[in-house]
Amino acid sequence: MIDIRKVFRSFRFAGQGILDLFRFENNAKVHLLVAGVVVIAGFALSLSRIEWAIIITQIGLVWAAEAFNTAIEKLCDFVSHGLHPQIKAIKDLSSGAVLILTITAVLAGLIIIGSHLLAIFF
């Protein structure tokens, strides 16, 4: 039997994590701002359903990667005080993952938004 109250409780904790991410993490604030600009541009350019699906997926991937990266950084700082080369390697790999998804999101955004802008101006 599924315990619905437990499911809602888990949603509440996850929601708190998302709120903390955008309240306290500088990079997440940047991702939030950029996503807001892209969504406004998307409405202005009347994107198709497929284009919206791609844009939303890209935004979700970058936000989720940022959340994982923040969690890994916090875990590193909790288990290791002071500098350690392994911690550096772990943190750099984790932020590298965010960068990979950010680059692919920017490219997808440029292809979609850029093609609409080209159609308007040329």
Ligand SMILES: Nc1ncnc2c1ncn2[C@@H]1O[C@H](COP(=O)(O)OP(=O)(O)OP(=O)(O)O)[C@@H](O)[C@H]1O
């Ligand atoms: N405990 C540590 N031991 C070794 N290197 C570390 C440690 N903490 C951070 N570093 C490294 O120092 C550099 C700067 O890390 P820092 O977390 O300050 O900046 P950042 O990557 O921009 O992260 P943030 O998301 O916090 O802005 C990175 O290469 C990181 O891997």
